[in-house]
Amino acid sequence: xxxxxxxxxxxxxxxxxxxxxxxxxxxxxxxxxxxxxxxxxxxxxxxxxxxxxxxxxxxxxxxxxxxxxxxxxxxxxxxxxxxxxxxxxxxxxxxxxxxxxxxxxxxxxxxxxxxxxxxxxxxxxxxxxxxxxxxxxxxxxxxxxxxxxxxxxxxxxxxxxxxxxxxxxxxxxxxxxxxxxxxxxxxxxxxxxxxxxxxxxxxxxxxxxxxxxxxxxxxxxxxxxxxxxxxxxxxxxxxxxxxxxxxxxxxxxxxxxxxxxxxxxxxxxxxxxxxxxxxxxxxxxxxx
Amino acid sequence: xxxxxxxxxxxxxxxxxxxxxxxxxxxxxxxxxxxxxxxxxxxxxxxxxxxxxxxxxxxxxxxxxxxxxxxxxxxxxxxxxxxxxxxxxxxxxxxxxxxxxxxxxxxxxxxxxxxxxxxxxxxxxxxxxxxxxxxxxxxxxxxxxxxxxxxxxx
Amino acid sequence: xxxxxxxxxxxxxxxxxxxxxxxxxxxxxxxxxxxxxxxxxxxxxxxxxxxxxxxxxxxxxxxxxxxxxxxxxxxxxxxxxxxxxxxxxxxxxxxxxxxxxxxxxxxxxxxxxxxxxxxxxxxxxxxxxxxxxxxxxxxxxxxxxxxxxxxxxxxxxxxxxxxxxxxxxxxxxxxxxxxxxxxxxxxxxxxxxxxxxxxxxxxxxxxxxxxxxxxxxxxxxxxxxx
Numbered sequence: 199x200x201x202x203x204x205x206x207x208x209x210x211x212x213x214x215x216x217x218x219x220x221x222x223x224x225x226x227x228x229x230x231x232x233x234x235x236x237x238x239x240x241x242x243x244x245x246x247x248x249x250x251x252x253x254x255x256x257x258x259x260x261x262x263x264x265x266x267x268x269x270x271x272x273x274x275x276x277x278x279x280x281x282x283x284x285x286x287x288x289x290x291x292x293x294x295x296x297x298x299x300x301x302x303x304x305x306x307x308x309x310x311x312x313x314x315x316x317x318x319x320x321x322x323x324x325x326x327x328x329x330x331x332x333x334x335x336x337x338x339x340x341x342x343x344x345x346x347x348x349x350x351x352x353x354x355x356x357x358x359x360x361x362x363x364x365x366x367x368x369x370x371x372x373x374x375x376x377x378x379x380x381x382x383x384x385x386x387x388x389x390x391x392x393x394x395x396x397x398x399x400x401x402x403x404x405x406x407x408x409x410x411x412x413x414x415x416x417x418x419x420x421x422x423x424x425x426x427x428x429x430x431x432x433x434x435x436x437x438x439x440x441x442x443x444x445x446x447x448x449x450x451x452x453x454x455x456x457x458x459x460x461x462x463x464x465x466x467x468x469x470x471x472x473x474x475x476x477x478x479x480x481x482x483x484x485x486x
Numbered sequence: 487x488x489x490x491x492x493x494x495x496x497x498x499x500x501x502x503x504x505x506x507x508x509x510x511x512x513x514x515x516x517x518x519x520x521x522x523x524x525x526x527x528x529x530x531x532x533x534x535x536x537x538x539x540x541x542x543x544x545x546x547x548x549x550x551x552x553x554x555x556x557x558x559x560x561x562x563x564x565x566x567x568x569x570x571x572x573x574x575x576x577x578x579x580x581x582x583x584x585x586x587x588x589x590x591x592x593x594x595x596x597x598x599x600x601x602x603x604x605x606x607x608x609x610x611x612x613x614x615x616x617x618x619x620x621x622x623x624x625x626x627x628x629x630x631x632x633x634x635x636x637x638x639x640x
Numbered sequence: 641x642x643x644x645x646x647x648x649x650x651x652x653x654x655x656x657x658x659x660x661x662x663x664x665x666x667x668x669x670x671x672x673x674x675x676x677x678x679x680x681x682x683x684x685x686x687x688x689x690x691x692x693x694x695x696x697x698x699x700x701x702x703x704x705x706x707x708x709x710x711x712x713x714x715x716x717x718x719x720x721x722x723x724x725x726x727x728x729x730x731x732x733x734x735x736x737x738x739x740x741x742x743x744x745x746x747x748x749x750x751x752x753x754x755x756x757x758x759x760x761x762x763x764x765x766x767x768x769x770x771x772x773x774x775x776x777x778x779x780x781x782x783x784x785x786x787x788x789x790x791x792x793x794x795x796x797x798x799x800x801x802x803x804x805x806x807x808x809x810x811x812x813x814x815x816x817x818x819x820x821x822x823x824x825x826x827x828x829x830x831x832x833x834x835x836x837x838x839x840x841x842x843x844x845x846x847x848x849x850x851x852x853x854x855x856x857x858x859x860x861x862x863x864x865x866x
Binding site: 244247248249250251253265268269270271272273275276277279281282283284285286287288292296299300336 | 647648651654655658659711712715716717719720722723724725726727863864865866
């Protein structure tokens with residue numbers, strides 16, 4: 199069974215629209231959702247959470263139709279978004295008690311452990327916390343519930359490297375259990391590249407690329423060619439971008455196979471180097 | 487990682503693994519994000535290194551894909567790919583639903599040989615981009631070996 | 641896992657009551673103190689006590705609506721609340737129940753005390769129907785504010801409702817006081833529940849019921865819950 203299935207979801211706002219978004223996240227996997235600011239990441243995640251109702255399309259989360267069956271679904275979803283806040287005038291302990299009173303499977307030992315590792319003070323008021331502490335506090339309230347699905351909107355944005363590492367660590371701990379899944383958005387492509395099994399690119403409300411991470415990264419290559427005078431590169435399949443620099447050509451392929459390299463060699467160009475691209479480079483190349 | 491966790495698994499398999507009770511205690515790999523090589527290759531290399539150094543002798547149960555992914559904070563799919571390649575190379579064997587072990591019949595020298603071949607290939611690639619011909623490369627290598635043996639003689 | 645939702649509504653109510661505990665006690669105590677002031681000093685300084693008393697009644701409502709509803713929206717606490725296993729309908733119920741327990745409780749006890757102190761001391765027995773209309777009027781004004789803050793997405797309508805409800809309530813109460821059916825019996829020694837008084841009261845109660853129903857309706861039509 200899939201953790202998330204979105205079929206053709208659309209949502210219109212005066213200045214933005216989400217256009218026929220399709221997403222499938224199988225159980226036991228991590229999906230990284232990447233896009234520029236305002237691309238529709240938050241809107242999509244909120245539709246999945248049942249916090250926003252799509253104008254059209256079907257949303258199914260953990261086998262429940264959203265938002266109609268949101269109660270049943272939300273028992274097992276943990277949601278944290280970067281712009282979400284806890285009660286500013288209350289302490290973390292207040293929120294922990296509140297969550298414990300609602301969720302029977304609240305794990306007190308795990309919560310205590312996280313408080314220690316995240317270096318949080320339960321008696322400190324939320325409004326006195328730094329951005330990083332606030333995010334950690336929100337994540338703690340979700341982790342200690344041990345939900346089947348975690349939906350995180352920009353969980354590592356604005357955090358220092360140590361905090362980011364702690365959070366990625368905690369997210370990966372969840373993956374120990376094969377039935378649990380994570381969907382998270384980020385514009386930190388390093389985080390996405392590190393822990394995602396699936397990668398989805400969204401731009402202007404539309405999904406522009408998706409694949410499992412290994413195939414995604416494997417498909418892209420940058421070839422450095424040295425070419426003779428008056429060389430003309432023929433039209434080739436799988437070429438995303440070509441940059442001419444005198445006797446050098448930088449060729450970016452989005453569907454690389456060794457056959458492409460052979461074809462290029464046959465044209466008389468010399469391949470000096472074949473490099474892989476980082477997710478960040480792929481993201482920029484795709485979005486531009 | 488406690489031995490007791492693995493014991494039932496060993497006992498349930500038809501092959502007698504109890505002979506080799508060596509369990510990889512340390513699955514802390516250091517992976518580099520600035521390294522040009524993809525994650526799955528770095529994982530493969532680390533496993534191969536441990537196997538060739540006999541830290542993980544033949545018959546050792548290697549961490550499950552999920553265990554290693556969690557420990558390394560790397561996606562499951564990446565570790566899965568590394569294991570598939572390692573299996574193809576004959577470094578590990580996987581039994582569906584039971585786990586993976588370092589191949590029993592594995593010739594470590596073979597593995598080291600393969601690693602040497604790979605390093606040479608990389609060296610040749612680098613030399614090619616620098617425009618060095620093979621003779622020049624051999625000369626450089628000789629220079630190096632002389633320097634090292636000279637240092638030993640002192 | 642069963643859908644044990646009534647318990648979540650209960651926990652949400654308890655959470656809001658905890659958050660409002662200190663301010664609520666303050667309003668309640670100041671309400672009681674102002675009544676005491678009236679009973680001690682009598683006319684004309686007692687009028688100040690009366691004004692303080694009305695302010696406490698009005699203040700607790702505004703404070704509760706702002707704190708439990710508007711602040712959650714303004715401070716982005718709502719996505720946290722709505723990520724819990726509840727629907728917008730249950731959220732609305734939790735807010736209405738919590739507010740009515742808190743503000744309703746304070747309103748009921750303070751107004752009950754006011755009859756004991758004011759009638760006979762400051763006001764004649766004949767004023768009871770009109771005083772009742774004033775108290776229910778304040779409750780109605782509070783329901784207007786609460787309903788608006790719940791339905792509104794931003795703080796502006798909530799502020800407009802607060803100022804507007806205050807002014808309109810005063811204007812309407814003044815108008816009611818000029819009605820013959822009220823005016824003619826207010827100075828008497830018996831409380832006369834004539835048609836005028838009863839009509840005004842039933843209109844007030846009907847408005848309260850209507851506002852609550854409207855809140856549920858508007859909330860259920862929303863497609864964005866945060």
